[in-house]
Amino acid sequence: MSGRRDALRAALGDIVVLTEPAAVEPYRRDRALDPGAGVPLAVVLPETTAQVQAVMRWASEHGVPVTPRGAGTGLSGGATAIEGGIVLGTERMRAVRIDVDTRMAVVQPGLLNAEVKAAAAAAGLWYPPDPASFEICSIGGNAATNAGGLCCVKYGVTADYVLGAEVVLADGRAVVLGGPRLKDVAGLSMLKLFVGSEGTLGVITELTLRLLPAPPPARTVVAWFDGTERAAAAVFAIASRIRPSMLEYMDRISVNAVEDVLHMGLRRDAAALVVARSDDQHPGGAEIAVMLRAFADHGATEAFEADPAAGERFAQARRMAIPAVERLGPLLMEDVGVPLPLLADLVKGVEAIAAERGVAIAFIAHAGDGNTHPLIVHDPADPDLTERARLAYGEVMDLAIRLGGTITGEHGVGRLKRPWLAGQIGDDLLGISREVKRALDPGGILNPGVIFAAEVPDAPGEPAVPGAQ
Incomplete structure (x- = not known):
């Protein structure tokens, strides 16, 4: 492999090329921590389009797979390094106008x-x-x-x-x-x-x-519920009438995880928290009235408009949810979405899966557009728990598909969700997608194993993903 590294360095000239194991290690995985990550030939850090072209020409000529990488915060394994491939990091490409x-x-x-x-x-x-x-x-x-x-x-x-x-x-x-x-x-x-x-x-x-x-100042409404389905019904009542600028949901597990970190006085006993915002400039605050009425009609135990400083704290609490839940243990992160009228069905179904499999699933959501993030907590040191978590991961996506939803609303298919893609879009559309891929990347060198099955000759086998058969 050292000879190929030397050839790569010679071909790329002044482009930064990292090959030492300690320098390469941080680039092997994204935040999904895919256990199937390989050890790349090199990490290349171009600064210009011309330098990226040089990398791709060399990779195409030599049949070397390339994994494009941004900041490595992806949650579906989309920036997982390929054994013997190139990780092409864009972190030095920082111009703005x-x-x-x-x-x-x-x-x-x-x-x-x-x-x-x-x-x-x-x-x-x-x-x-x-x-x-x-x-x-x-x-x-x-x-x-x-x-x-x-x-x-x-x-x-x-x-x-x-x-x-x-x-x-x-x-x-x-x-x-x-x-x-x-x-x-x-x-x-x-x-x-x-x-x-x-x-x-x-x-x-x-x-x-x-x-x-620049957007107008936003007003924030907060509501607490003792039932998750009532909270989901209130979300739908709001989203079906107005377009709030934020409509977010957190369940008890995520609320408690955030409270452990922020210590801001969140209600640990509540089943669900909904944080809604409006930047409507109606002098009477018409959208705020709609939100408060929906919360009251669906049994909120408490609902109020927060002052601007408190509103920012509640928004920050929602942003903190994933890293806070991560403190409970490694996560299998979902990204499923459903049509809004079926949000309550998804919430109820995920709770049933958690109970049946005996796993903790924290449920947070961009609830206003039906995009949810069930976060399955597991422990790699406990094989039985990890297997139950793996099964729950697939069952949540199966549930979303049955409800006419999607396996990913914003994180991407990556590697981890690929086994369920055909179940959502069907074999015909998946086949057409593969034809587009082959037309643009006939050698299959661009991010093999992401979205599509690995297509590069001599590439490693299928990645070890939750639910893969």
């Missing part, structure tokens, strides 16, 4: 979501998509997975703000998709094809993003 006149940003993929927000805010503008991990996740990774977040119930997901992208294909060609235009229907919508493709079709090297005027 804000055009105030057109309300657009042109950014490289290595910027964090929070840095894009900050650059926009400095110009009096706003970039809305806000994953809970916005402070640590990259904008390139957001585009690769079509990330969502807390405000998406009103303002939409990443794809709604990507106007253009520069993408390097498997053979090293760089193509420009879309551009700084608000309306453009010339040809097939290739841009939308690449947003959410999880690095399987090309490497994003630049994004043109739509920005909005």
